[in-house]
Amino acid sequence: MSDEQQDLNLEDVGAGVEDAAxxxxxxxxxxxxxxxxxxxxxxxxxxxxxxTTVVITMSVRDKGRSSQGLAAVSPDxxxxxxxxxxxxxxxxxxxxTADETPAIYLLKVSLGYDLNxxxxxxxxxxxxxxxxxxxxxxxxxxxxxxxxxxxYDALQTEMMNHINRILQSGKIKRVTFREFSVVK
Numbered sequence: 001m002s003d004e005q006q007d008l009n010l011e012d013v014g015a016g017v018e019d020a021a022x023x024x025x026x027x028x029x030x031x032x033x034x035x036x037x038x039x040x041x042x043x044x045x046x047x048x049x050x051x052t053t054v055v056i057t058m059s060v061r062d063k064g065r066s067s068q069g070l071a072a073v074s075p076d077x078x079x080x081x082x083x084x085x086x087x088x089x090x091x092x093x094x095x096x097t098a099d100e101t102p103a104i105y106l107l108k109v110s111l112g113y114d115l116n117x118x119x120x121x122x123x124x125x126x127x128x129x130x131x132x133x134x135x136x137x138x139x140x141x142x143x144x145x146x147x148x149x150x151x152y153d154a155l156q157t158e159m160m161n162h163i164n165r166i167l168q169s170g171k172i173k174r175v176t177f178r179e180f181s182v183v184k
Contacts, residue, residue: 084112084173087121089128092179095140103144103184109135111163112174120170131163138162147182 088110096102111131113120124131138159139147147155156175164171 081174083115085115085117085121086110086112086176087124088178089125090132090135091128093132093136093139095136097139097144097147097182098141099143101184103182105139105147105182106179107135107139107177108179109159110176110178111172112176113170113172117170120167120172123167123169124172127166130166134162134166135159144182144184147180152177152180 090109090111093107094104096104111124156177159175160172
């Protein structure tokens with residue numbers, strides 16, 4: 001009888017361990033899942049490392065450079081200006097510079113405005129003499145040095161701003177020189 005009790009006790013002990021832990025499932029799928037998760041984590045880590053390295057490298061490389069980039073270097077990357085309507089109703093302006101020994105200047109301008117804005121063209125025609133007087137007075141305050149070709153852009157911008165102050169129905173977008181000469 002004691003042999004039977006020992007057999008029963010051994011079976012009870014073995015059976016109890018299997019029931020407590022539960023049956024083991026197939027190790028193939030759980031091992032595969034762990035392997036996939038491990039490689040995914042490694043891949044994400046590598047991507048983070050590469051992105052961080054690139055960002056740091058680019059910031060060190062660009063330190064001290066202008067923010068304009070390629071657009072400041074190449075005219076191919078500059079913005080293209082929209083087409084404008086131009087009026088040539090302003091007559092030739094002739095005057096003297098503000099130098100101690102004045103020089104004579106001759107100026108013909110065209111005023112550019114938005115293609116779709118017909119009212120400003122009409123207003124420019126109505127204010128033709130006023131605009132001509134304004135430009136005569138403005139250019140007559142300049143010296144020969146201030147009327148050099150290197151300063152044409154600044155002079156055109158200044159003219160545009162002065163003309164836009166007197167216009168009521170719209171604004172001009174550009175002043176272009178059809179002719180500009182200074183004779184000493």
